[in-house]
Amino acid sequence: MAEPPSQGAALQRLPWSRAGSAAMALPAPLPARSVELAPASVASPVAAAAGRELHVSGSAELSAGPDRARVSVRLGSRKGAAGAARSSVSRRLEYIAHSARHRGVPEENMTVTEDFSRLENTYQMEAEVSIVFSDFGKMQNVCNLLTEKLGTSVTISPPHFYHTPEAIDALRRQVCVAAVGNTRQKAQEVCRLLGQSLGKPLLIREEETKEWGGHTDSQQPNSPDSPTLQERILNATAYASCRVFAVFEIKGKENRRKKLL
Numbered sequence: 001m002a003e004p005p006s007q008g009a010a011l012q013r014l015p016w017s018r019a020g021s022a023a024m025a026l027p028a029p030l031p032a033r034s035v036e037l038a039p040a041s042v043a044s045p046v047a048a049a050a051g052r053e054l055h056v057s058g059s060a061e062l063s064a065g066p067d068r069a070r071v072s073v074r075l076g077s078r079k080g081a082a083g084a085a086r087s088s089v090s091r092r093l094e095y096i097a098h099s100a101r102h103r104g105v106p107e108e109n110m111t112v113t114e115d116f117s118r119l120e121n122t123y124q125m126e127a128e129v130s131i132v133f134s135d136f137g138k139m140q141n142v143c144n145l146l147t148e149k150l151g152t153s154v155t156i157s158p159p160h161f162y163h164t165p166e167a168i169d170a171l172r173r174q175v176c177v178a179a180v181g182n183t184r185q186k187a188q189e190v191c192r193l194l195g196q197s198l199g200k201p202l203l204i205r206e207e208e209t210k211e212w213g214g215h216t217d218s219q220q221p222n223s224p225d226s227p228t229l230q231e232r233i234l235n236a237t238a239y240a241s242c243r244v245f246a247v248f249e250i251k252g253k254e255n256r257r258k259k260l261l
Helices: 045-051 082-102 136-153 165-193 229-235 256-260
Strands: 053-064 068-079 110-119 122-133 154-156 160-162 196-213 238-253
Touching: 053 165, 053 196, 068 082, 068 136, 082 110, 082 122, 082 136, 122 136, 136 154, 160 229, 165 196, 165 238
Parallel strands: none
Antiparallel strands: 053 238, 068 122, 068 154, 068 160, 110 122, 196 238
């Protein structure tokens, strides 16, 4: 017979594990609690300041037309004498360069390539002038003049419109700034509606940026459906959109007395 427990001792039933050994039950850990040093009747100023924020998002979309156009002028001559073939092409090359310079095209924006070959008993001279324009009005004037003066002795390609890297970078900056401005304007309108005053920005984050467009047409220049000049410019137009997220501080209710004074 087991001895009775001594006076003052308490029996504790221990749960048995499946293996048959006794396992002592440990007390469950207390849940984590945050200790607030401020009095119970006074709200923490840090918590109050953290709650006075306005989270808002905004977006913008902009477009930019091409800022450059490249035109190629091709010409050639086939003569029985090598000098005659060279001379015929050289005269026209000089006229093309002079016409472009006279209308403000710098020398560095013109590139000339020449190819001289012999075909049977004749000599063939071919040349191509690539001209880059930043003024599309001047481009049209030069092309019209060359067509009028040189006629079928030259072949002028349709203009190829494109953007310089500086123009694309400018578009990206402008659409981002516009998105931030739209976001701030939205935050101001919300605060005004609620009778609050918008404070300084605490966070501005660019969440998404998209770019599209800027594609040139792939149709043949002599096809009946060849696009017009304005259609080519529109096809080469680049678009960009930007969405930002911002957090603004809320100062508090507007002082109506100051408005009345």
